[in-house]
Amino acid sequence: MTADLVAVLVAVTDGTPKIMTIAGGSALPSGPFEFAHRSLQTALRAWVEAQTGHPLGYVEQLYTFADRGRSGNAKTPHSISISYLGLTREDRVGEGFEAHWTGWYDYFPWEDHRAGAPAFLAKMLAPKLKAWAKSAPSPALQRERWQRCSITFGLEDRDWNEELVLQRYELLYEAALIPEAGRENGRGASIVPGKPMTSDHRRILATGIARLRAKIKYRPVVFELLPAEFTLLQLQRSVEALAGRLVHKQNFRRLIEQQELVEETGAIAADTVGRPAKLFRFRHAVLAERAVIGTKLPLSRT
Amino acid sequence: MTADLVAVLVAVTDGTPKIMTIAGGSALPSGPFEFAHRSLQTALRAWVEAQTGHPLGYVEQLYTFADRGRSGNAKTPHSISISYLGLTREDRVGEGFEAHWTGWYDYFPWEDHRAGAPAFLAKMLAPKLKAWAKSAPSPALQRERWQRCSITFGLEDRDWNEELVLQRYELLYEAALIPEAGRENGRGASIVPGKPMTSDHRRILATGIARLRAKIKYRPVVFELLPAEFTLLQLQRSVEALAGRLVHKQNFRRLIEQQELVEETGAIAADTVGRPAKLFRFRHAVLAERAVIGTKLPLSRT
DNA sequence: CATCTTATGCTCAAGGAGAGTATAAATGGC
DNA sequence: GCCATTTATACTCTCCTTGAGCATAAGATG
Structure with a gap:
């Protein structure tokens, strides 16, 4: 072994x-x-x-x-x-x-909702999921499948939950809409956009993305991904990039500042469009002060 | 291997x-x-x-x-x-x-705060932790250690966070206040109340408790531990048992009911003291309806 | 009937979260 | 210089949640 x-x-x-x-x-x-x-x-x-x-x-x-x-x-x-x-x-x-x-x-084009839900979701994915749901043996199972689809993908005016990355992947796998699903029996058509990966690596990646999207909400891990000095907008864009959705700028800043996660460096960002922004750095002291407790980002789902 | x-x-x-x-x-x-x-x-x-x-x-x-x-x-x-x-x-x-x-x-007597913080915490554990902090080589490290102690154990009027089970265990291990810490070099006196375990099993248990305490706040897993029919007080006591702290009864019920986690069975609990309580059962439908999304218990820390 | 115990309904105040308005400070084109 | 554009930053307002407490109901027991 x-x-x-x-x-x-x-x-x-x-x-x-x-x-x-x-x-x-x-x-x-x-x-x-x-x-x-x-x-x-x-x-x-x-x-x-x-x-x-x-x-x-x-x-x-x-x-x-x-x-x-x-x-x-x-x-x-x-x-x-x-x-x-x-x-x-x-x-x-x-x-x-x-x-x-x-x-x-x-690998996960359906996970980027920063510019709204991707067009192919409603146009082609939803119908295919509906077809898959219909293919269930009993009407009760059909309803159950479709309910599961619309919840995990946020269809039919439901809220989209960015943390359900793994569930979405597994649903697509189960519905045989991604190449990985058909590998064993030779079928392997790419039904849905998105690069496949060897073995179950895309599933592992989904697990990682899900974990990270959950983590950024209560631990200051985003700063690991940023340069030592950054503007608040850079910070926000990084969070949005990970979460796959946009946040309200003013509220974002309010939360960051009232938690004292960052401190001004005194410098101003150069080479920018618009009004120049102050540069900040992560206050490493918070790791000691609050230890593992909690820091919040405005990414709750309503 | x-x-x-x-x-x-x-x-x-x-x-x-x-x-x-x-x-x-x-x-x-x-x-x-x-x-x-x-x-x-x-x-x-x-x-x-x-x-x-x-x-x-x-x-x-x-x-x-x-x-x-x-x-x-x-x-x-x-x-x-x-x-x-x-x-x-x-x-x-x-x-x-x-x-x-x-x-x-x-195994973790310091984790039960249902009747308030255990007496031995302030009486004997805190002084020993303080001594350990003092034994650090530099004043800065001493302060850091003590800060860590008081945060993880909720000393000095800080809030106690029930989720930090693993951190507390590891702190006690590091401070050599539990038998497991001294095993390698022959020392093994039990400084702090609590049964030890073989190998690192107590650490694994701490991991499990921490995970469960976190989980009950956003997933309806408590019901796995309850009989099919139960009163709201039984439900509350189970949650409190796991979390190691008490919750406000009325608010607890408000949250449970407004989330429609349970439904009345129509029966009334027998053999009880006080006013008889209605019996409830878990609405298994919520697992499908909300899938993996969220259910809340009033266990946030303020 | 008084008392004890638990169940259950309701109110209130404080804080947080979502969303919008307004203004400031830079750039580049004319 | 003036204006449109872009970004930064300061406030405000409302709704919802949460913590906390009061009040009452319904059983058992002496």
Whole structure:
């Protein structure tokens, strides 16, 4: 038996959340766990550093898989995959490595609601989901399926919940609307826009995105993705990029400031359009002051 | 290399949260993962069923450990432990099995604040933590340590946050105030009340408690621990038992009812003191209606 | 009947969240 | 210089939630 580490490494550049990929963007970076390390975390850090040439910021475990039929590869059934979420900045990655950065919405175009719900959602996805629901054996199951679809995707005037990334992915998988679903039996047409990935890497990515979208609401982890100094708008754009939805600017600033998450550097942002903005830095002291308790971002769903 | 499953199985009986233990209450049930199963979840369910003679309700993965020096046992360094949280009811467990149910506050007496903060907290724990803080090399570190103590334990008029179970455990471990901390170097005096456990099982239990305390606030998982029919007070007592703190009765009922989590059965509780209470049952429909979205319990910390 | 205990209905004030208005400070085109 | 455009920043207003308490109801027990 072997154990593999799979990493969801996230960075945000110019309002685009990106993840580190290998093999032309078709897989997440992964590698065998070496027992030489004291813990899984240190193993992951060492391994990422070797791959990318740069240290890792915030790290958090995601999930451990051991499903036999899961990998789609019958030759390696006795393997456990331990997945991690890691936050960095793109510019930190050294040159000459195999890794690339790919926008995460390339894999999940239905997860970006910043400009409203994507057009293809109502136009083509919803009908296909409806068809899938109709294909259930009993009327009760049909209603149940459709209810599930409209809740997870926010159809029929329901609110869209940005945290249900994994549920949406699994629904599409179950409805066989993504290539990963048809792999075992040879069918593999891409019914819905979005790049597929090897094995279940896209599911792991969905888990990571969901976790991060939940986390930014109560922990100051966004700052791991930002440069040392930033404007409040940059901060807001990063949050919006991760959450996949826009927030009210004034309320956002009110919340950030009343929580004393940031402090002015005294400098002013250069090279900008419009009125110049003050530069801020993260108040690292809050990590000690409030420890693990809570910080809030205006991303609740009503 | 091997993989082990470790289970935190929780039940609530008469307002006492209990966990399934083996070896006289000194360990959590655990066993090797058999690759015969399709997934970790099914392996865990099969295994728990074999041990306890009864099926398992809600199951959720907790954490995967692979720290070499972690187990304290040099003979089995190449092992991965995958821990799970499972919810049942005590009465469901069959007879003639090795397992026992032990109150979880036996292991974490400092986590029960239902009757106010436990007396030994201020009387003996706080001074010991203060001494530990003082033993830091520099004044800055001393302040930092003490700040951390008072935040995680809610000392000096701070609010107590019931979710910081793991942080409190780790702080006590770091300060060498629990037997587990001294095991490697032979010291092992029990400085603080509370039963220790083998290996890092108490840490895993802390992880499980923390997860459950967080979860009950936004998912209707409490009902997994209750009989099919219950009074609102029973429901409240169960929540309080898990959270380790009391809630305002009227507000609790307001929240439960306005969310339509339960419905009246029409029956009235028998054999009670005081005015008889209506019996309720969980509206399983909410699981479909709101899917994974949100349900709230009045357990926010102000 | 008085008292105890729990159930249950209702009110009130404070704080937070969502949304909008208004004004300030820069740029670039004319 | 004037104006449109873009972004920054300060306030305000209303609705909802939450914490807290008061009051009353309905049973048991002596």
